[in-house]
Amino acid sequence: MKDSPDSGEKTTPIFEIKPFGGNGWIAEFSDSNDNIAAALFANAVARKLREETAPAAVFTDVVAGINSLTLRFDPARADAKEARAALADAIGATAFNQTSGDTKPMEIPVCYGGEHGPDFDDLCTHLSLTASQLIEAHATRVYHVLTLGFAPGFAYLGPLDPALHTPRLDTPRPRVEPGAVGVAGAFTGVYPLVSPGGWRIIGRTPARLFDPKAPSPFLFEDASTVRFAPITASEFSSRGKAGP
Amino acid sequence: MNAIATILKPGLLTTVQDFGRPGLRHCGVPQSGAADRFSFACANAALGNPPGAAALEATLTGPTLRFDCNLSFCITGAEMNALLNDRPVAAYTAIDARQGDVLSLGAARIGARSYIAFCGGLTGDDFLGSFSTYPPATLGGVEGRALQKDDRLCGASLTGHAVRTIPQSLRPVLTHDFILRACVGPDAAMIDPSSLEKFFATAFTVDRRAGRMGVRLNGVNIALADKRPMTSSAVFPGSVQCPPDGAPFLLLADAQTLGGYPRIAQLITADLPLAGQIRPGDRVWFRKVSEAAARDITLQKQALISASLPEFSFY
Numbered sequence: 266m267k268d269s270p271d272s273g274e275k276t277t278p279i280f281e282i283k284p285f286g287g288n289g290w291i292a293e294f295s296d297s298n299d300n301i302a303a304a305l306f307a308n309a310v311a312r313k314l315r316e317e318t319a320p321a322a323v324f325t326d327v328v329a330g331i332n333s334l335t336l337r338f339d340p341a342r343a344d345a346k347e348a349r350a351a352l353a354d355a356i357g358a359t360a361f362n363q364t365s366g367d368t369k370p371m372e373i374p375v376c377y378g379g380e381h382g383p384d385f386d387d388l389c390t391h392l393s394l395t396a397s398q399l400i401e402a403h404a405t406r407v408y409h410v411l412t413l414g415f416a417p418g419f420a421y422l423g424p425l426d427p428a429l430h431t432p433r434l435d436t437p438r439p440r441v442e443p444g445a446v447g448v449a450g451a452f453t454g455v456y457p458l459v460s461p462g463g464w465r466i467i468g469r470t471p472a473r474l475f476d477p478k479a480p481s482p483f484l485f486e487d488a489s490t491v492r493f494a495p496i497t498a499s500e501f502s503s504r505g506k507a508g509p
Numbered sequence: 510m511n512a513i514a515t516i517l518k519p520g521l522l523t524t525v526q527d528f529g530r531p532g533l534r535h536c537g538v539p540q541s542g543a544a545d546r547f548s549f550a551c552a553n554a555a556l557g558n559p560p561g562a563a564a565l566e567a568t569l570t571g572p573t574l575r576f577d578c579n580l581s582f583c584i585t586g587a588e589m590n591a592l593l594n595d596r597p598v599a600a601y602t603a604i605d606a607r608q609g610d611v612l613s614l615g616a617a618r619i620g621a622r623s624y625i626a627f628c629g630g631l632t633g634d635d636f637l638g639s640f641s642t643y644p645p646a647t648l649g650g651v652e653g654r655a656l657q658k659d660d661r662l663c664g665a666s667l668t669g670h671a672v673r674t675i676p677q678s679l680r681p682v683l684t685h686d687f688i689l690r691a692c693v694g695p696d697a698a699m700i701d702p703s704s705l706e707k708f709f710a711t712a713f714t715v716d717r718r719a720g721r722m723g724v725r726l727n728g729v730n731i732a733l734a735d736k737r738p739m740t741s742s743a744v745f746p747g748s749v750q751c752p753p754d755g756a757p758f759l760l761l762a763d764a765q766t767l768g769g770y771p772r773i774a775q776l777i778t779a780d781l782p783l784a785g786q787i788r789p790g791d792r793v794w795f796r797k798v799s800e801a802a803a804r805d806i807t808l809q810k811q812a813l814i815s816a817s818l819p820e821f822s823f824y
Contacts, residue, residue: 283695286747286775287803288824291695293742300740311535325824328534330742330767337745339824340804341811413537414741414767417646421741421767432738433769435753449769450738458646461722463752463769477636477648483536 278306278361282349288325289337290349292356300331300451301424302361304411307334310359318351319343329412331421331452370407370492371485373455373470375446376501377403381469388431388448388465402426403467404493408453410485418457418475420485425453437463444470446493457484471496471504512577513627513664516656520572520614524642525633525650525662528561531824533637534766540746541641541649544721544762544785545622547814548586548681550821552626555583555603557671560821562630563640565656567623569788571614572656576606580664581628585675587620587683587786601675603628620683621719621788630665643763645722672817679817681783685791686712689780690798690806691749696771699735700751707731708757708773709797716756717789721763724787730755733771744768747776747784749795759793761785777803778823779810 279295294303307329314327314336326337338348377400378385389399408422425448433449438461445456447464456462457474474484485491526549529542543549543566550560565572571589581603584591591598591614598604606612614623633640633650642650651660697705713726731751744750744760750770751757757773761784774795776784787793798806807823814821
């Protein structure tokens with residue numbers, strides 16, 4: 266883990282710590298222009314808290330969001346004020362200029378639009394893009410894995426091309442298919458499992474993102490990079506049948 | 510594996526649960542586990558199982574099963590007119606069943622979930638150290654799904670001191686009108702101040718859309734003062750989120766790990782088990798308490814419980 270406050274320009278981001286129920290604290294990093302840096306920073310602080318600060322019995326959960334970090338504790342084992350101080354200390358002791366390494370991007374095949382992307386056409390209309398413009402804008406980038414969450418193995422990927430930024434659905438869909446590729450705000454992500462979801466679905470991958478029987482069940486590792494490769498519906502069907 | 514019982518009728522939604530997968534939310538893994546953790550622990554305590562030993566969670570209408578060996582069991586939580594070979598079964602009490610006996614549960618009139626624990630506990634598909642069934646990811650339990658006719662339950666051989674019967678004073682009292690204590694959530698500033706006041710002063714009716722992931726609440730429309738989209742941030746069982754459509758939802762055991770809607774309240778930990786008994790049509794009031802009170806109430810309740818169930822913890 267990289268932890269070198271002296272290398273590069275160490276700046277502590279502006280943050281506010283608020284209570285989150287009786288047994289939690291949430292640090293929210295001010296809306297910076299750089300969500301990516303904020304998310305990588307939140308992950309680094311979370312790792313520090315999980316690995317160095319206290320055993321799991323004291324801090325029951327350490328969850329990085331995109332612009333936030335939530336620490337929960339067992340009040341029978343930890344004092345609320347001390348838990349808050351541990352959070353503030355970990356933030357102060359973490360360098361802001363986190364990098365996600367130089368690993369080769371993992372390639373995820375995606376079939377865009379049609380039955381696999383129920384929100385694809387609406388999104389083209391809403392964003393005034395042609396189908397090929399939307400696919401190009403989404404598939405040409407290398408994305409950072411910013412945090413895992415929401416569902417087992419679900420990775421928040423960014424930054425998304427600003428031309429594709431869009432709010433979540435007002436009412437989440439009751440069922441999103443596994444492998445569905447969605448966009449929301451400044452992020453894109455892939456639903457590893459059947460679940461309800463509020464992201465706008467533009468395509469689907471036949472790749473398996475979560476395998477409970479594998480030694481490392483989550484395909485996306487923290488701090489790796491991802492690129493999407495467009496495939497046709499028939500390629501999707503043949504890969505789907507071939508399995509992961 | 511030691512088959513202890515066979516499912517004759519599965520009921521509406523019967524799953525194998527334990528205390529789930531705590532501490533893995535940073536990987537996107539929800540906690541899962543019994544929705545009413547306390548009733549669950551009572552069933553195990555009566556039999557001398559550890560509080561989180563795997564057992565059955567039945568929802569609204571319970572299962573019918575046949576014992577394939579002599580074994581004691583205990584039923585807690587929502588009352589579902591349990592019969593053992595057509596004779597009524599006392600709840601919160603260890604009962605000895607004989608091989609071939611048939612245990613049948615009907616529909617709950619009040620509360621949502623019953624627990625059936627078996628002496629020694631159950632086993633199932635293990636995922637990250639838990640047998641808890643999480644159907645959205647087909648994890649745990651029996652093939653990661655709700656039980657079906659002809660499924661066999663497999664027993665474990667956990668042992669401990671059996672309480673045999675749970676004192677009356679400890680048994681949860683179920684209702685159709687829930688008063689749940691909650692702290693103001695971290696995003697309360699994003700909703701209209703008069704809406705926040707109403708949130709803590711009005712009854713909500715539980716929507717048909719109610720499950721282990723959470724329950725949707727109808728009543729006052731909660732207006733957002735700040736409609737800017739939120740970046741995804743942690744949510745937990747007991748978080749109340751408010752999407753732009755104005756109907757808040759209360760997250761339960763299978764809650765996702767991150768959410769993108771304002772978190773306007775957080776239930777106190779001591780009231781989470783009770784929230785697992787909420788069913789569609791019930792009414793819910795939220796009573797505002799401070800963070801310090803949330804901790805104190807939970808610690809006091811834990812101390813009270815530990816006299817009879819020394820191993821139980823809300824966390």
